[in-house]
Amino acid sequence: MPSLGGHAAFPAGPMERSAIDCRTDVLTYTSAPLTADLHLAGDIIVEVFCTADAPSFDLCAILSEVKDSGSVYNFSQGFVRVNSGEKPVIIVLQATCMQIAKGNALRLSLSAACFPAYDVNPGTGAPDGEARAIDAKIITLTVSCGGNCPSQILLPIVD
Numbered sequence: 766m767p768s769l770g771g772h773a774a775f776p777a778g779p780m781e782r783s784a785i786d787c788r789t790d791v792l793t794y795t796s797a798p799l800t801a802d803l804h805l806a807g808d809i810i811v812e813v814f815c816t817a818d819a820p821s822f823d824l825c826a827i828l829s830e831v832k833d834s835g836s837v838y839n840f841s842q843g844f845v846r847v848n849s850g851e852k853p854v855i856i857v858l859q860a861t862c863m864q865i866a867k868g869n870a871l872r873l874s875l876s877a878a879c880f881p882a883y884d885v886n887p888g889t890g891a892p893d894g895e896a897r898a899i900d901a902k903i904i905t906l907t908v909s910c911g912g913n914c915p916s917q918i919l920l921p922i923v924d
Contacts, residue, residue: 768879768880768882768883769782769785769839771827771839771842771859771882779838779839779840780838780839781836781837781838782827782829782837782838782839782874783835783836783837785874786829786837786872786874790876790877790878791874791875791876792874792875792876792908793872793873793874793875794872794873794875795831795870795871795872796870796871796872797870798833798867798868798869798870799865799866799867799868799869799870799871800867801867802864802865802866802867803864803865803871803922804863804864804922804923804924805861805862805863805864805865805920805921805922805923806861806862806863806921806923807860807861807862807921808857808858808860808921809828809841809843809857809858809859809860809861809918809919809920809921810855810856810857810858810918810919811826811828811843811855811856811858811873811916811917811918811919812853812854812855812856812916812917812918812919813826813853813854813856813875813908813916814852814853814854814908814909814914814915814916815854815906815907815908815909815916816849816906816907817847817849817888817904817905817906817907818904818905819849819888819889819890819902819904820848820849820888820889820890821846821847821848821849821886821888821889821890822846822847822849822877822886822888822904822906823844823845823846823847823877823878823879823883823885823886824844824845824847824854824856824875824876824877824906825842825843825844825856825875825876825877825878825879825883826842826843826844826856826858826873826874826875827839827841827842827873827874827876828840828841828842828858828871828872828873828874828918829871829872829874830865830869830870830871830872831869831870831871831872832869833868833869837872839874840861840863841858841859841860841861842858842859842879843856843857843858843859844856844879844882844883846886846893848890852914853914853916860921861921873918875908877904877906885901886904887900887901887902888901888902888903888904889901889902
């Protein structure tokens, strides 16, 4: 998945990303429109229960504001390289201080890559710099959203 904006790509900052969120390799979760303004200040943490068919994989989490017009602007992101079997996967997103206006929604976008902001994980489990491109695997991730493994976003809500 290509990177767009955020703190680790060029150009940096908030970017309209609705076209990226429509890709088949991006998993999105969008809230209902907010019934009141939401004030956030601090660290955002995403806990994801997932499995992969490879020894290692990457997860990129991007939190965006979905405007009532349908446009989507990222405001925080995080990235982690994971060894299969780690549960839950903890992704610490960039700290933020902002207001999401009433009527807009929040969207979490998950992807298994964010290139060129972060190097592609070949999925072999080899240490960074030792994997050969020819050994790269197609990695399938399965994300759990309920039951005994509830994935969640921990938001720094300010009253």
